Amino acid sequence: MQIGLCDKSRMTGDCHVRFRERLGVRFPRPTRPGVLFSQLRLSVGWGIPNRKAIATGLNNTIYSLCSERKNEIIGYGRIVGDGGFTVFIQDVIVKPPYQKQGIGTAIMTKLMEYINGNYTTGTYIGLMATKGREAFYKKFGFIERPNEQFGAGMIQFIK
Numbered sequence: 001m002q003i004g005l006c007d008k009s010r011m012t013g014d015c016h017v018r019f020r021e022r023l024g025v026r027f028p029r030p031t032r033p034g035v036l037f038s039q040l041r042l043s044v045g046w047g048i049p050n051r052k053a054i055a056t057g058l059n060n061t062i063y064s065l066c067s068e069r070k071n072e073i074i075g076y077g078r079i080v081g082d083g084g085f086t087v088f089i090q091d092v093i094v095k096p097p098y099q100k101q102g103i104g105t106a107i108m109t110k111l112m113e114y115i116n117g118n119y120t121t122g123t124y125i126g127l128m129a130t131k132g133r134e135a136f137y138k139k140f141g142f143i144e145r146p147n148e149q150f151g152a153g154m155i156q157f158i159k
């Protein structure tokens with residue numbers, strides 16, 4: 001298993017090519033990063049935004065990581081935010097056949113290393129755990145809401 005860093009964190013075609021070059025893997029034909037991203041989301045049963053939204057979202061990502069086995073991207077995680085004092089961890093995904101082998105932990109460890117190395121004390125680090133995955137994130141110092149001090153995290157999706 002390899003965890004590669006996409007400089008500037010973008011899972012753009014360009015980044016993807018560099019990532020493969022670093023691993024010494026020949027890159028037969030550029031694969032659209034949005035397609036790879038959609039495949040990852042679909043593999044864990046998540047819906048996919050439209051193509052334009054995905055392209056914009058990936059391009060505006062602060063930092064991202066891929067885990068690759070042979071020619072397949074099997075894991076991913078990214079950081080979005082304001083670039084100053086607020087970041088969110090998003091789309092931490094390991095394809096089901098590869099789960100429970102430590103890949104998700106390796107991705108989270110590197111995402112946290114990046115945040116701790118590039119952001120200042122007091123930076124707000126947010127994420128929304130999927131149901132049943134809270135313990136996975138607690139290992140990295142995240143706390144559940146609501147609690148005595150904080151209200152619930154709240155979300156909505158545009159219909």
Ligand SMILES: CC(C)(COP(=O)(O)OP(=O)(O)OC[C@H]1O[C@@H](n2cnc3c(N)ncnc32)[C@H](O)[C@@H]1OP(=O)(O)O)[C@@H](O)C(=O)NCCC(=O)NCCS
Nearest residue numbers: 044092093094099100101102103104105128129130135136
């Ligand atoms: C959440 C997710 C990214 C975790 O990825 P993963 O690669 O399975 O993570 P790890 O293998 O590092 O750890 C998962 C569990 O497997 C255990 N594990 C790790 N290596 C193991 C091994 N060799 N044998 C058995 N168990 C193992 C870990 O202890 C961990 O247990 P915990 O969840 O109770 O802490 C993955 O389950 C996933 O993609 N889920 C669907 C998408 C999702 O919900 N993403 C999170 C959005 S917030």
